[in-house]
Amino acid sequence: MATRGPRRQLEQTNPDVHRSRCTRCGAPPPHRRARDRDRLGPAACRRWTPGGPTHRRTPAHIGRRARADGTIHHERAVANLEDLARAALAARDEAAADLQLPTDPASLDAVSQAISDYAVATAGLWPRAWNLLERLSRVHDGLRELEQAESAMVERTRRADMASRAAREERGRWEGLRASIGATVEQIQREVEAISARIRTLEHEDQRLEEVRRMCANRIGRAQDSQVRLERSLSEQADRRASAIGTLERFAANGLLMAAVPELELPTGGWSPDPAARLARRVEQALESVDEDDQTWERMRREISTLFKNLQDGMTLHGHSAILDPIDGWHVVSIAFNGQQWSPAELVALLSDEIEHRERLLNARERELLEEHLVNEIASHLQELIHDVEVQVHDMNQELLQRPTSTGMRLRFRWTPRPDGPAGLPEARARLMRQVHDAWSVDDRASVSAFLKAQIDAVRAANENGTWLEHLTEALDYRRWHHFSIERQQDGHWRAASGPASSGEKVLTVTLPLFAAASAHYRSAHPTAPRLVLMDEVFAGVDDDSRSKSIGLLDTFDLDFVMTSEREWGCYATLPGLAIYQLARREGIDAVHVTAWTWDGRARSRAGHTFASAARRTARSGSSGA
Template identity: 50%
Template sequence: MDDERAEAAEAEQRVVDLAQRAEEAAREAAAADERHRTLRSTVGAAVAELERRLAETAEAQRICETDQKNARQRHAQADREASRAEGRIEQLEKDLAEAVDARAEAIAALQRFTATGLVAVALPEVTVPASDDGHWAATPAIAFARAIESGLSNVDDTDAAWERVQRRLSEELKTLQDTLSRHGHSASARMVEDGMVVDIVYQGRERAVPELAEALATEVGELTRILSAHEREILETHLITEVAGTLQELIGAAERQVRDMNTELEDRPTSTGMRLRLVWRASRKAPSGLAQARERLRQSADAWTPEDRAAVGEFLQAQISRQQSDDGSGSWLDHLTAALDYRSWHEFGVERHQHGRWVPATGPASGGERVLAVSVPLFAAASSHYASAGSPHAPRLVTLDEAFAGVDDDSRAKCLGLLSAFDLDVVMTSEREWACYPQVPGIAIAQLSRIDEVAAVLVTRWEWDGTRRQRREDPVRNAPQATPSAEEPEPLWN
């Protein structure tokens, strides 16, 4: 018990001590707090700024450390790339040296090829670079190569084209050799680095192909001038009068024939009153000066003045020159025949009379009138063609299939009469037309008849003499026939 009371007393004493110490600590804390508040109130702003700057400095230090790390990495990468670049520079320097050598060799090869003269033949307008100490500079050589490439851009350079050229080369060379040898000249071929060069000896001296072409052009021009003067002399002294007289007769005959045809057409208007006429006029492709020359050609050559004679000569000479330029392969006779063919200078047209004037027959019209407007010029053309026959008894055959379809009977009669007026021998087929009209002086008719499922056609023959139609016997069916044998079939009819 005493021990316990002693312990309790000690505990109470410790409690009292601890309470005193707590009060002292509270007073010290209050004093420290008061001192802290006092200090913050006096230096708090400077401390906050210092703390902010310390935080910024720490952040900047962290960024610098990161940048330093990245810079070290980039430095290592740049060092590796520099090593690779040095190796690439060495390779490029090697490639450049090889390219310079290759360019020099290509320029030398182009210079050697140009020396053969083939470039001058293919592209005479391209200027060859000037040589410096026997060698071409790079810049003009490159420009020259580009000019060649541009000038030959349209040339077919495929393998097939090259094979065709190689095949033709020997043929063309043989033709050249044969042509030159006939006139005492020669040509030989030799192979060079990139092709074949032909050496030509013309008039005792060696010539390149461009020189030969220039010499031949000069010679041809001189011969052409002499020949032109000779042609003009022939025209002026021999042909003008004779040709003019013949052309005068032919043109006059054609105009008279057109007038005769129009006279026949005037007497045969269609049932609708349509009147047609033919016109013979200068064609759309007629040579210039035809109208003036035609007026002079209508006159007698004896009545020509010197100016008329010169004008006709110039006109004929122009036609001959134009024909020679259009057909360089023809002979002199062919050129004269084509150049002096007056028919090619003219064309036929069809006009009809409408509202008191003649207009082209291509406007609106009925079906029958359109058929007549198309048929009449054909009949006229056939008549004009057959009129050139030497014998008056020569056949003048015209064949018509389904003749005058869509044309009324009156127009049919008049159109068939027009065929008779043109003195044409007509063979025609028609579903219903028998041509038995007073305008037709005579015609033979074969009427064909058939029945379905019967493999035969019945032919009945008729004749029209201008006034009456009569039945005629078939000369084939009524001809004496031999007695059919057992092997031959019986005829379907007699």
């Protein structure tokens, strides 16, 4: 019963507490009991009169009621205090939400410490940064002109003032924040002492940087002295180089240099240092196997007279003469031929041209007989070549027809005679391809022979100075009689591939013919030669199903390829094997990380790890459309 006394007192002081307690225990509150007494009337009240038997228990009930009233009074006081506490918590939460701060004391202490650290860092950052910049600017000022230094100093002073104002503003803001969260005077004093110590440290750093500036000024002075000496030495070297270039130019002018190294190309116009140096290096490389010791030099000087005498005797036998002229200490030989003087190299070139010209002057009858003999062989060979191309085009078209895009588009190649081709080409081509060479009739042979001779005559008339081989090569080039075109099938109709299309279809229209052209080009290569194709960001804008089908053409056409792409791995079931190198880099790191992968047609693997096949993913993505 001792615990009921405070509660009754609380109920007496706070009726609401008593009312809530009565509600919880199921008893009616006092005002309801009074209302019930009025409603029941005097008859019911008489049962509680002092004369009744219940009245004899009144003292005990009065004591319990007093204790209950005290408890109710305390409960009312507690309820009032709880209301005040909830109001205070609501005000705290509202203020924390406005300031975007936490509500628990530990987090508030962490925020207070973070604000303090930020204020310390802010107060020390700007003075130190600007102080260091000022010291570094003083070091570099020795390398600049006075006007640049003054303007730089004015600019830095302005920036320092701005930084000082910003620092003062930040410090005022910091002090306000510290005051608002209850910073103590002792903490501020400790921070001021730390800042003072930092200022002393920066002053020592200032003195050290000033010493560095003086050292740099001394080094600049020594560097300027060294520059003067180097410029004087450079001038002397330039004079010696100009003298050497002049000597080399005169040596080249007398023809001896071209005689020693005929494949050289001499500079045109004035000889500047760079072309002359490159020429000297090429001469040195070309003559590095020639001995240049003193014994060889003396031996060659003794042999010059003997060799010149032999040349002179040989030229005299044919009615010509050789002349030996000393030029700048060198023996220069020239030959008088057809009333002009020629150097040995010029004479050799002249005689070579003469021989080539006479070789071209074949007897017209002999050429006609030779062409007549070759026409039949050439016609048979042309028939085989044209047939091989048509078979190759047919095979490529079969591969392309088996690889429609997700939209149903197909491509094919057309290899047809040019509309502006030689006259009589359609008829001659029809006779060539009608049947085998051995089954040709006399009219077929005469028609094809006349067409081929007409081509030879046309080329000979256009290039009279060409050789017979050049005439035949140009006249019988069947590739110039035909042209390739690309067609696209959509909605059951074949149209020119140059019409309107989606970006992916345009990419395929350009890429697949390139694969076919590369395959045709490599047909003439050695069987073991690389059949290399280089591609960058290939199949951009093409869906995965079309990628898988198109990239399989590389294997069908037996091409070796190197492909770069940002997202394409090339792991498709249509490729039996692939070596992949994944390159990765990060900003600020001057290196590239390379990861090697392999694809065996089923799975991609690296360093013993095997990853799931991409073929199933490709099939799923391809079935969803482009």
